Amino acid sequence: xxRQDTRVDEVLNKIERTRQARRNKFYLRDEHITLSHGxxxxxxxxxxxxxxxxxxxxxxxxxxDDSARLDIPGMQQRLAFTTDTYVxxxxxxxxxxxxxxxxxxxxxxxxxAGAEPLYLSAGFILEEGFSITDLKRxxxxxxxxxxxxxxxIVTGDTKVVQRGKADGLFINTAGIGLxxxxxxxxxxxxxxxxxxxxxxxVGDHGIAIMLAREELDIETSIISDTAPLHTxxxxxxxxxxxxxxxxxxxxxxxVATTLNEIALSAEVSIALDEQAIxxxxxxxxxxxxxxxxxxxxxxxxxLLAIVSPxxxxxxxxxxxxHPLGREAALIGTVQAQPPGMVFLRTDIGGTRVLDMLVGDxxxxxx
Amino acid sequence: MKYVDEYRxxxxxxxxxxxxxxLSEGRSIKLMEVCGGHTHTIYKHGIEDVLxxxxxLVHGPGCPVCVLPMGRIDDxxxxxxxxxxxxxxxxxxxxxxxxxxxxxxxxxxxADVRFVYSPLDALKIxxxxxxxxxxxxxxxxxxxxxxxxxxxxxxxxEKIKNFSIFCNHVTIIPAIKAxxxxxxxxxxxxxxxxxxxxxxxxRPYTFIARDHHKPIVIAGFEPLDIIQxxxxxxxxxxxxxxxxxxxxxxxxxxxGNVKALEAMARTMELRPFFEWRxxxxxxHSALKLRPEFAPWDAELRFEVPGLRVADPKACQCxxxxxxxxxxxxxxxxxxxxxxxxxxxxxxxxxEGACAAYFSYxxxxxxxxxSRLNILPVAQAKEA
Numbered sequence: 001x002x003r004q005d006t007r008v009d010e011v012l013n014k015i016e017r018t019r020q021a022r023r024n025k026f027y028l029r030d031e032h033i034t035l036s037h038g039x040x041x042x043x044x045x046x047x048x049x050x051x052x053x054x055x056x057x058x059x060x061x062x063x064x065d066d067s068a069r070l071d072i073p074g075m076q077q078r079l080a081f082t083t084d085t086y087v088x089x090x091x092x093x094x095x096x097x098x099x100x101x102x103x104x105x106x107x108x109x110x111x112x113a114g115a116e117p118l119y120l121s122a123g124f125i126l127e128e129g130f131s132i133t134d135l136k137r138x139x140x141x142x143x144x145x146x147x148x149x150x151x152x153i154v155t156g157d158t159k160v161v162q163r164g165k166a167d168g169l170f171i172n173t174a175g176i177g178l179x180x181x182x183x184x185x186x187x188x189x190x191x192x193x194x195x196x197x198x199x200x201x202v203g204d205h206g207i208a209i210m211l212a213r214e215e216l217d218i219e220t221s222i223i224s225d226t227a228p229l230h231t232x233x234x235x236x237x238x239x240x241x242x243x244x245x246x247x248x249x250x251x252x253x254x255v256a257t258t259l260n261e262i263a264l265s266a267e268v269s270i271a272l273d274e275q276a277i278x279x280x281x282x283x284x285x286x287x288x289x290x291x292x293x294x295x296x297x298x299x300x301x302x303l304l305a306i307v308s309p310x311x312x313x314x315x316x317x318x319x320x321x322h323p324l325g326r327e328a329a330l331i332g333t334v335q336a337q338p339p340g341m342v343f344l345r346t347d348i349g350g351t352r353v354l355d356m357l358v359g360d361x362x363x364x365x366x
Numbered sequence: 367m368k369y370v371d372e373y374r375x376x377x378x379x380x381x382x383x384x385x386x387x388x389l390s391e392g393r394s395i396k397l398m399e400v401c402g403g404h405t406h407t408i409y410k411h412g413i414e415d416v417l418x419x420x421x422x423l424v425h426g427p428g429c430p431v432c433v434l435p436m437g438r439i440d441d442x443x444x445x446x447x448x449x450x451x452x453x454x455x456x457x458x459x460x461x462x463x464x465x466x467x468x469x470x471x472x473x474x475x476x477a478d479v480r481f482v483y484s485p486l487d488a489l490k491i492x493x494x495x496x497x498x499x500x501x502x503x504x505x506x507x508x509x510x511x512x513x514x515x516x517x518x519x520x521x522x523x524e525k526i527k528n529f530s531i532f533c534n535h536v537t538i539i540p541a542i543k544a545x546x547x548x549x550x551x552x553x554x555x556x557x558x559x560x561x562x563x564x565x566x567x568x569r570p571y572t573f574i575a576r577d578h579h580k581p582i583v584i585a586g587f588e589p590l591d592i593i594q595x596x597x598x599x600x601x602x603x604x605x606x607x608x609x610x611x612x613x614x615x616x617x618x619x620x621x622g623n624v625k626a627l628e629a630m631a632r633t634m635e636l637r638p639f640f641e642w643r644x645x646x647x648x649x650h651s652a653l654k655l656r657p658e659f660a661p662w663d664a665e666l667r668f669e670v671p672g673l674r675v676a677d678p679k680a681c682q683c684x685x686x687x688x689x690x691x692x693x694x695x696x697x698x699x700x701x702x703x704x705x706x707x708x709x710x711x712x713x714x715x716x717e718g719a720c721a722a723y724f725s726y727x728x729x730x731x732x733x734x735x736s737r738l739n740i741l742p743v744a745q746a747k748e749a
Contacts, residue, residue: 029707030471031471032471032474032475033474034470034471034473034474035470035473035474036461036470042706043706046706284370285370288370293410346410346411346412347374347376347411347589348374348375348376348379348411348412348413348416348589348590349376349379349380349412349415349416350411350412350413350414350415350416351412351415352409352410352411352412355705355724
């Protein structure tokens with residue numbers, strides 16, 4: 001047994017050395033863009049680090065946060081600036097549509113920087129033949145979402161492409177927000193001992209979309225969780241202020257991918273308790289049937305807050321007292337060793353590594 | 367969640383594990399779980415952590431994606447690239463590397479590759495696209511073969527001409543035989559495949575107990591299923607018995623599913639031999655379409671290279687599939703071969719032993735666990 005252990009250690013150390021050596025180097029070996037590059041997981045990282053980051057590199061971009069934080073000469077407060085493009089299929093799904101999503105997504109990117117969202121832009125790529133009735137429905141939904149969130153869509157653009165060159169319509173939104181004084185530090189500031197809070201059940205959006213594609217013939221009442229999170233963030237920051245180390249919304253790639261990004265960037269380890277992570281029973285059921293892990297499924301109205309241990313109780317209470325955080329939970333803790341990894345204590349009492357999503361979440365076959 | 371949470375009770379798991387430890391004290395017991403679904407459950411729930419150290423789980427050849435040789439994937443890609451073809455496949459197959467890229471790459475290069483959840487969905491695509499040729503990439507053990515058979519029968523009944531099947535179905539018993547006959551292996555017993563047994567029943571396993579004197583217990587796919595199965599095998603060993611037992615009685619009947627077997631027999635017949643990745647050629651180990659179904663046989667309809675491609679040299683998938691080495695003992699595991707850049711098939715499918723091990727199991731070994739000191743949230747707070 002002892003010799004076996006030495007051998008195990010050797011191999012683990014070898015793998016760990018390779019991981020460490022590659023940690024901040026992403027390898028882009030692919031010759032073509034495949035769908036994996038859009039999944040938000042490892043392939044997306046490889047693409048960003050292999051193509052965009054080196055070309056555009058500057059101190060603001062290199063922070064790699066959801067929003068850029070900008071110092072404006074003569075202005076005391078800083079600005080947050082972000083952009084996002086929406087290609088969801090189907091365009092209408094239970095709980096929302098592409099327009100609502102485009103407004104909420106950009107608001108949330110600003111909110112995660114601790115900013116008060118102010119203004120949005122909207123760009124439309126329309127396919128020849130697209131129904132004006134559908135377009136009106138989507139635009140009305142965008143207008144309503146913006147109004148409810150208290151932001152204005154102040155500039156825009158429209159392009160039309162030939163039939164077959166776009167899937168109905170694509171939307172890009174960009175947004176500007178004002179960062180509150182003394183706001184969130186960012187993911188590099190996460191420290192061992194910190195607590196991981198989650199604002200509510202995970203997986204609703206991704207599963208709602210997947211089931212809305214009608215390929216599966218599974219009927220459920222799961223609806224997308226799409227929601228603007230800026231009021232929840234404001235509520236949390238008002239309660240605990242600089243006790244919040246980092247805020248992230250676990251969209252593509254889900255909680256697993258987002259926490260791995262934090263662990264890599266802050267060089268810490270994150271240990272989660274599977275049983276503490278809220279998941280709606282219907283989402284769990286769908287994931288069981290499809291062989292998916294709810295922790296790698298996209299959310300559009302949830303946030304992860306990493307907070308200092310002193311403010312854990314107050315922060316959790318603050319989240320729970322807001323309508324969007326009623327089911328918030330403490331799901332894990334930050335540890336020092338081994339850096340760059342996320343672990344899960346499973347329901348049955350074992351432990352496992354929780355990795356970033358690789359490729360799209362594809363269903364298992366048997 | 368009802369019918370699931372009952373099978374994930376950690377207190378119950380611990381008490382069965384203690385009983386296994388008592389029965390296996392002083393011994394080292396090597397069990398093979400034949401099915402890839404079991405491998406996945408074992409890693410996903412960290413079951414090796416819960417079992418005593420006397421039990422060593424070896425991961426068998428039951429992942430249908432992993433056992434498919436590279437040449438067949440090249441053939442699939444060649445069909446996918448044929449003009450006017452819509453090539454349909456289960457999602458797992460998309461990323462499996464052939465000798466020149468995967469189906470996902472073929473899709474990026476312009477081939478019309480779509481993933482489906484059932485062969486019946488592929489048939490639906492054929493009905494919707496009467497001017498295109500729709501091919502379904504049929505893979506899997508006796509678990510998925512019946513749905514291919516039913517699809518064929520329906521295509522025949524509806525006289526759908528623009529649909530065909532690229533048949534790669536394999537059968538589990540010859541693979542288990544090959545493993546038992548392999549000289550470099552020492553196994554004490556088997557955790558038997560649940561879904562396959564639902565179709566074929568319990569009788570085909572009799573030879574394992576009778577001729578090889580090894581216990582086999584057919585298992586379900588929840589954590590407690592596997593832990594209880596381990597207990598049942600260990601109990602047989604401690605009592606000197608070697609029998610075929612059924613832990614998954616809520617699903618598996620002794621005679622199997624007669625209707626499914628009939629549908630398979632009507633549409634498919636055994637191939638004289640078939641190549642398995644890592645295990646080589648095994649006689650009567652795979653299925654092809656019967657001559658009556660030739661109009662729906664993609665191998666007859668399309669030109670395929672049909673070349674045998676040697677596995678990459680560094681890849682030790684074969685030894686992993688036979689349980690001769692553990693995934694982490696492979697020369698390229700975790701370094702050159704990772705889920706993002708798989709060299710061998712075992713790293714591709716989430717059911718592949720290597721992928722499961724890489725994603726979930728890397729740090730499950732005892733020596734590593736003690737270093738990590740992972741506590742549940744409640745305890746971590748007190749510490």
